[in-house]
Amino acid sequence: MKILLEDTIPFGTDYLNSVGEVETYAWQSLVPEMLRDVDILALRSTTKVTPELLTKANKLKFVTTATAGTNHLDKTHLDSVGIMHSSAAGCNAVAVAEYVLSVLLHAQKAQKLDLYNATVGIVGAGNVGTALSRILMAIGVKHCLYDPPLQQALAKSGKKEHNGQSFVDLAQIAKCDVISLHVPFIKGGEYPTYQMIDEAFLEGLTSNQLLINACRGEVIDEVALLSVLRGEKPPTVVLDVFDNEPAINTALFDYVWFVTPHIAGHSVEGKVRGTQMIYEQICDVVGKAPDKVLSDFLEKTNPIKVALNSPEAVRLSVEDLIAVFHDVYDVAIDDEITRNAFASGHNETPETHIANTFSTLRKQYRVRRECSAYALHLPKNTSKQIQDTFTKLGFHVSLV
Numbered sequence: 001m002k003i004l005l006e007d008t009i010p011f012g013t014d015y016l017n018s019v020g021e022v023e024t025y026a027w028q029s030l031v032p033e034m035l036r037d038v039d040i041l042a043l044r045s046t047t048k049v050t051p052e053l054l055t056k057a058n059k060l061k062f063v064t065t066a067t068a069g070t071n072h073l074d075k076t077h078l079d080s081v082g083i084m085h086s087s088a089a090g091c092n093a094v095a096v097a098e099y100v101l102s103v104l105l106h107a108q109k110a111q112k113l114d115l116y117n118a119t120v121g122i123v124g125a126g127n128v129g130t131a132l133s134r135i136l137m138a139i140g141v142k143h144c145l146y147d148p149p150l151q152q153a154l155a156k157s158g159k160k161e162h163n164g165q166s167f168v169d170l171a172q173i174a175k176c177d178v179i180s181l182h183v184p185f186i187k188g189g190e191y192p193t194y195q196m197i198d199e200a201f202l203e204g205l206t207s208n209q210l211l212i213n214a215c216r217g218e219v220i221d222e223v224a225l226l227s228v229l230r231g232e233k234p235p236t237v238v239l240d241v242f243d244n245e246p247a248i249n250t251a252l253f254d255y256v257w258f259v260t261p262h263i264a265g266h267s268v269e270g271k272v273r274g275t276q277m278i279y280e281q282i283c284d285v286v287g288k289a290p291d292k293v294l295s296d297f298l299e300k301t302n303p304i305k306v307a308l309n310s311p312e313a314v315r316l317s318v319e320d321l322i323a324v325f326h327d328v329y330d331v332a333i334d335d336e337i338t339r340n341a342f343a344s345g346h347n348e349t350p351e352t353h354i355a356n357t358f359s360t361l362r363k364q365y366r367v368r369r370e371c372s373a374y375a376l377h378l379p380k381n382t383s384k385q386i387q388d389t390f391t392k393l394g395f396h397v398s399l400v
């Protein structure tokens with residue numbers, strides 16, 4: 001059984017070398033000939049699975065991506081030629097939700113937002129949208145959901161809410177203090193998302209609003225976005241994803257508050273969970289019982305000793321939340337690394353420099369862990385409510 005693996009799948013070979021004969025490739029180097037005699041292809045979103053790529057795939061029976069997004073797979077073609085396909089749905093949902101939380105905490109610090117009195121509009125209430133909703137519930141921030149496909153599916157069983165949260169229409173989302181995008185990139189069909197955040201939507205936003213895109217660049221009309229950002233009193237915008245990656249439009253950088261190179265989901269847990277999921281799928285395809293578990297591959301972390309300013313309060317103060325959470329993940333660090341990398345000297349054409357820098361930043365992304373990786377040592381007099389909040393954020397809490 002020959003398994004071809006994209007080399008950015010962490011621990012891919014360690015997971016799969018007992019399942020078949022494993023070879024790895026760098027996404028830039030993949031050509032149709034390399035798929036000859038390959039039974040299983042496992043990749044991440046940088047490999048585009050097109051009809052052209054599969055022209056020499058004489059034995060391919062299964063293609064799987066260790067990512068949540070699947071818009072890099074031509075599923076219609078795979079179905080038409082009888083090749084099974086799958087993904088790692090939900091693997092990095094918590095990572096993206098934690099990315100958004102860091103943005104919200106910075107917005108509070110910068111006085112762009114009164115977090116505990118704000119409303120967050122979540123566009124797409126799937127794995128990421130739900131993980132974000134859970135975080136917002138844990139810290140007590142109002143939010144609403146826009147997800148017509150889910151809303152319609154739930155309505156069939158008489159449900160009006162998802163996870164205790166109500167659905168609204170896009171016009172109501174457009175009025176929220178924060179708008180956070182978590183839909184797949186879909187062109188065509190009943191609920192397309194391609195440029196769903198269009199010129200009219202963007203022009204309706206005010207300078208008091210914050211728009212975050214950590215799903216796919218194509219969901220926003222980027223030309224309209226740049227024009228709105230260059231106008232008077234633009235909204236605050238945070239972008240993790242772009243049109244036409246890795247050859248992105250860096251003109252946006254001057255106008256965007258935080259800019260990161262499509263790493264919102266790149267926590268260690270998010271990526272290795274993706275590998276675990278595709279390993280289990282491949283075991284299923286070859287008829288082998290999986291014997292490796294996620295914890296075999298995740299390193300232990302040191303506990304975080306926390307000094308809270310108001311441990312006895314019934315609600316975690318936003319200052320204490322910022323201090324603890326930004327020890328775990330701080331989007332400002334990724335923004336700084338990104339801007340410095342793009343500003344560095346080089347001997348390439350500007351286009352090549354942009355694409356190479358974007359790709360390298362992603363491939364060499366730093367080690368970032370999720371809250372669930374940490375034991376929090378809280379002061380003995382910490383209230384039950386504050387302990388609960390940290391537990392709901394995923395931390396392992398104890399009083400010391």
Ligand SMILES: NC(=O)c1ccc[n+]([C@@H]2O[C@H](COP(=O)([O-])OP(=O)(O)OC[C@H]3O[C@@H](n4cnc5c(N)ncnc54)[C@H](O)[C@@H]3O)[C@@H](O)[C@H]2O)c1
Binds near residue numbers: 070090096123191240
């Ligand atoms: N930046 C990153 O690192 C990163 C990480 C993970 C996922 N993503 C992107 O985010 C997307 C969402 O991830 P997920 O894991 O939550 O996927 P998911 O499939 O679990 O959820 C997507 C949700 O969007 C809804 N939806 C579909 N079309 C819609 C429309 N037109 N309007 C409103 N809602 C719509 C679906 O009903 C579903 O509930 C992925 O497809 C991927 O493109 C990015």
Ligand SMILES: O=C(O)[C@H](O)[C@H](O)COP(=O)(O)O
Binds near residue numbers: 046265266362
């Ligand atoms: O769809 C996903 O899961 C995310 O966008 C993910 O971050 C993609 O990461 P990549 O495969 O490009 O490393």
